[in-house]
Amino acid sequence: MTETNSTQLIRLSAAQLAEKLAAREITSVEVVQAHLDRIAAVDGGERGVNAFLHVNTEEALAVAAEVDAIRAAGGAAAEELHELAGVPIAVKDLIVTIGQPTTAGSKILEGWHSPYDATVVKRLRDAKMPILGKTNLDEFAMGSSTEHSAYGPTRNPWDLDRIPGGSGGGSAAAVAAFEAPLALGTDTGGSIRQPGAVTGTVGVKPTYGSVSRYGAIAMASSLDQIGPVTRTVLDSALLHEVIGGHDPFDSTSLPDPLEDLVAAARLGNVEGMRIGIIKELHGEGYQAGVENRFNDSLELLRQAGAEIVEVSCPNFQYALGAYYLIMPSEASSNLAKFDGVRYGLRVLPEDGPMTIERVMGATRAAGFGDEVKRRIILGTYALSAGYYDAYYGSAQKVRTLVQRDFDAAFTVADVLISPTAPTTAFKLGEKLDDPLAMYLNDVATIPANLAGVPGLSLPGGLADEDGLPVGIQLLAPARQDARLYRVGAVLESLLEVKWGGPLLAQAPSLAASPVVDPAAMLVDAKEAK
Amino acid sequence: MSADATLSFEEAMEKYDPVLGFEVHVELNTKTKMFSSAPNVFGDEPNTNVNEVDLGMPGVLPVVNKTAIESSIKIGLALNCKIAESCRFARKNYFYPDTPKNFQTSQYDEPIAYDGYLDIELSDGTIFRVEIERAHMEEDAGKLTHMGGATGRIQGADFSLVDYNRAGVPLVEIVTKPIQGAGSRAPELAKAYVAAVREIVKNLGVSDAKMERGNVRCDANVSLRPHGRERFGIRSETKNVNSLRAVEHAVHYEIRRHAAVLDSGEPVVQETRHWHEDTRTTTSGRAKSDADDYRYFPEPDLVPVVPSREWVEELRATLPEPPAARRKRLQADWGYSDLEFRDVVNAGVMDEIQETIAAGASASVARKWWMGEIVGRAKNADVDPGQLGVQPATIVELAKLVEDGKINNKMATEVLDGVLAGEGTPAEIVEKRGLAVVSDDGPLLEAIDAALAAQPDVADKIRGGKVQAIGAIVGGVMKATRGQADAGRVRELILAKLGVEG
Known part of the structure; x- marks a missing residue:
């Protein structure tokens, strides 16, 4: 690939980069530098994407150089390199990393450096994937727009006046804006999938327990899951295999060996598969353009040989309510450790006695944003003596009912399908003062978290009314993540034909970036198939 | 308040x-x-x-x-x-x-x-x-x-x-x-x-x-x-x-x-x-x-x-014997009377005695030291006996010193106080404090003569067969030697001197 320049490099998928690195057509240093250049060009400034909270220039280049040296030397060491060695990645700033700050998007952790690596970060390092930096998020992952970050909102690369989804808006926007080919996100109620939907990227929430949570700053322990954020289904499968598998540091980690997810993505066959439309997760309350793109996908899958069935999950209507009791309850306890005693921000009371309670109070008052406080108060209340049964207890019962709905649905369908989010990206500030409207963004994604089942969102085209990306969500039974990749890969390739190439090729190139030749990109994309 | x-x-x-x-x-x-x-x-x-x-x-x-x-x-x-x-x-x-x-x-x-x-x-x-x-x-x-x-x-x-x-x-x-x-x-x-x-x-x-x-x-x-x-x-x-x-x-x-x-x-x-x-x-x-x-x-x-x-x-199969069974066994092993054993249990020194025996002391020596010396000291100090800090090895060493005739029982209790005061091991304390049984019979015989002379009526009683009266003479000798004599040896020498069978 003699013509390679940095503009083309950033447009390649991780699978394409891996192939070219292995063939020594390109170097990892070139790849990392191209992405660092892109970040420098589009991320900063008043109208920048603001996907990154920290850029890890030196370390990323050093890891890249190490991979290049190993490849250049050849021999066993080069043979043993991981498939994705040298392919860079961005990490959501909720996941702790040695050598870089971790803020969780909060003032309360400003300047804090973790003394240990998250298990997923260790696995990235073992695979020698250069970490480009840490991405923006709603504070402690609490939000659906990334507007609740203490470090300013991230902008949607499709329209800089719109939200990139949340909480993982930084990871999704970084991937959508070609600042990184891959990113890690975390998904508690949709924080990987919903940003994927509104930025035209692929996001996967794996089965609960299939990716270690050790080192992901907990919001709601029973719901949180780390997963891939990418531009293609195959890339998600590749990354999922790097980070997945049992971890003795996470007691909720499944002992099962990981399925062959990459093979499933490469297989991409839906013939004879039963795909279930969830009656409760489309129609009323969903934007017309979203509904249209959803119907397109159903039609394409039908044409490819799938059997489309309809299933009803009657208890999903209570899922949002149950989620907003369980999540804040767990969060209120998980966030108690941020008290200014051992690390992070410490604020002393301005006057009055200097007691430990008052120091903790002043620190938390100054360090937490409004949405975090709202959820801590909600959760504290829901767990209070006398209210526990009515709130937390009832919510756990709903959770069981949601799981039963899934169990029943999966007896008649192999995979379920729905729109990922009810609307396309809304304007920055539009829902900031209306928490309930904000919470409704996750109505279709939350059931999967409550039940622990895996979900994948992929771009389903652009909505007619606003030309913005629409996400299609696939859901599979627990431990059957491979099915998502198998169906996702088919749908992705059919949609690419329908839309004349990867959807992101139609995104604005962003003012500061060099002009891209879409034709050249399409050639690259086809080469990889 | x-x-x-x-x-x-x-x-x-x-x-x-x-x-x-x-x-x-x-x-x-x-x-x-x-x-x-x-x-x-x-x-x-x-x-x-x-x-x-x-x-x-x-x-x-x-x-x-x-x-x-x-x-x-x-x-x-x-x-x-x-x-x-x-x-x-x-x-x-x-x-x-x-x-x-x-x-x-x-x-x-x-x-x-x-x-x-x-x-x-x-x-x-x-x-x-x-x-x-x-x-x-x-x-x-x-x-x-x-x-x-x-x-x-x-x-x-x-x-x-x-x-x-x-x-x-x-x-x-x-x-x-x-x-x-x-x-x-x-x-x-x-x-x-x-x-x-x-x-x-x-x-x-x-x-x-x-x-x-x-x-x-x-x-x-x-x-x-x-x-x-x-x-x-x-x-x-x-x-x-x-x-x-x-x-x-x-x-x-x-x-x-x-x-x-x-x-x-x-x-x-x-x-x-x-x-x-x-x-x-x-x-x-x-x-x-x-x-x-x-x-x-x-x-x-x-x-x-x-x-x-x-x-x-x-796990149930690996459990040690229940406390009651253990007590029965220990009492039998040690040969204590019911009363002696109950006193040991009530004083809370059963484990300590077991450790002391394990370290090499006889059952009677272990009981004598714990019940006779340490429990009382613990009471005075208002702590549990085990908290006083007496090591089983210390008792074994003290008992050995007494047995070998290097010190007598009275000195041994003094040495124990020294150990508790942190002055060192028993041997070091014996050395430092100059505690040693007077083993040369010469000075002892002099002291015995003096004691017999001082209490002629007692001497007569002993000669007459009332051997139990010997305590008064032994006490006089011990006083004269400032406790440094081996009381057992003193007794032997007195009896020999008076020609009485012990």
Whole structure:
């Protein structure tokens, strides 16, 4: 690939980069530098994407150089390199990393450096994937727009006046804006999938327990899951295999060996598969353009040989309510450790006695944003003596009912399908003062978290009314993540034909970036198939 | 702080019936902590036995220590408890800087062991059954040291230091059901119960069981009700009563204090009390009310603990003999009379005697030293005998010195005092203090002649066959030699001199 320049490099998928690195057509240093250049060009400034909270220039280049040296030397060491060695990645700033700050998007952790690596970060390092930096998020992952970050909102690369989804808006926007080919996100109620939907990227929430949570700053322990954020289904499968598998540091980690997810993505066959439309997760309350793109996908899958069935999950209507009791309850306890005693921000009371309670109070008052406080108060209340049964207890019962709905649905369908989010990206500030409207963004994604089942969102085209990306969500039974990749890969390739190439090729190139030749990109994309 | 009014114990017993309850915390001696791989070691430099989990760093997750579960099951079985088929941990939420996460991970409504009992032998040999409500697993908190205040408590302190070495140390909390019917033996029962628990966990090998290090800690609940009334009175909970003697004294004191409160017509305040070893009194701690809300909920970062029945039975098969059987065996091995053995048990030195015998002393020598010397010294020092710091090896060495005739018994007790004062080993103290039996008979014979001359009537009695009168002459010789003579040898020489058969 003699013509390679940095503009083309950033447009390649991780699978394409891996192939070219292995063939020594390109170097990892070139790849990392191209992405660092892109970040420098589009991320900063008043109208920048603001996907990154920290850029890890030196370390990323050093890891890249190490991979290049190993490849250049050849021999066993080069043979043993991981498939994705040298392919860079961005990490959501909720996941702790040695050598870089971790803020969780909060003032309360400003300047804090973790003394240990998250298990997923260790696995990235073992695979020698250069970490480009840490991405923006709603504070402690609490939000659906990334507007609740203490470090300013991230902008949607499709329209800089719109939200990139949340909480993982930084990871999704970084991937959508070609600042990184891959990113890690975390998904508690949709924080990987919903940003994927509104930025035209692929996001996967794996089965609960299939990716270690050790080192992901907990919001709601029973719901949180780390997963891939990418531009293609195959890339998600590749990354999922790097980070997945049992971890003795996470007691909720499944002992099962990981399925062959990459093979499933490469297989991409839906013939004879039963795909279930969830009656409760489309129609009323969903934007017309979203509904249209959803119907397109159903039609394409039908044409490819799938059997489309309809299933009803009657208890999903209570899922949002149950989620907003369980999540804040767990969060209120998980966030108690941020008290200014051992690390992070410490604020002393301005006057009055200097007691430990008052120091903790002043620190938390100054360090937490409004949405975090709202959820801590909600959760504290829901767990209070006398209210526990009515709130937390009832919510756990709903959770069981949601799981039963899934169990029943999966007896008649192999995979379920729905729109990922009810609307396309809304304007920055539009829902900031209306928490309930904000919470409704996750109505279709939350059931999967409550039940622990895996979900994948992929771009389903652009909505007619606003030309913005629409996400299609696939859901599979627990431990059957491979099915998502198998169906996702088919749908992705059919949609690419329908839309004349990867959807992101139609995104604005962003003012500061060099002009891209879409034709050249399409050639690259086809080469990889 | 003015002292609380009290009634005499006798008067309190006349009017009221005490009900007791105990929460005994046992620190397990696992290699690592309850939920992390940091070492579980006592006495190291502060904040050295900690990792990111113990410090509650962002993102960390707990992993249950399997050995701690095994130890908890053993304790449960030894307390005749049922072992749960499945049980969970919960979070107890409260803000306090000794708890790094601001919640304690503890079992709440699903203890690993429940519904047991322990038969307690009182000093007269009667058996009192204490019902066990539950034994559950939890993690210890860090240790706070409050600096600058007069009381050593957080109130009035200038600042506090925190050591997280203890944070995350595995604990088993053993909770009794209300103990009724002990009457005036309540203080004795309290001590005997805690001693029995300590003995069990020590014999199981699951805890170092040193009360002075806080390996076994007792919270004592006391309430009184008028005789004949079914309903319990309002209780107080005296926290951290950390010696056997203190447990006895604290219950004794609380009974007297409650009685005075009830006599005055006031209600007893439900509260925690602090124990003061120096004054043997308690003072009011924190009012305990329904307002305490720990917002318990199941710990979502841990999966349920599901001990298989096979495993439980395997562990049951490894249990050491129960305390009663062990006592029977030890008494037989040692050849003590019933009375001698009961005295040993009541003095709380059975384990110490066993260790001393294991170190090489004979059973009679071990008993002589512990019962004859050390128990009395401990009483004077107001500590439990085991806390005095006498090592089994010290006793073996002392006994050997006496046996070899290097020192006599009187000197040996002096040497023991020297050891307790930290002057060194027995041999070093003998050397330093110039203690040695006078073994040259020359000076002894002179002293004997002098003693016989001083008491001619006694000498005549001995000659006449009243050998038991010899004590007066031996005493004179010992006085003259300032105790440095071997009394046995003196006796022999006197008898030889007077031509009498001993």
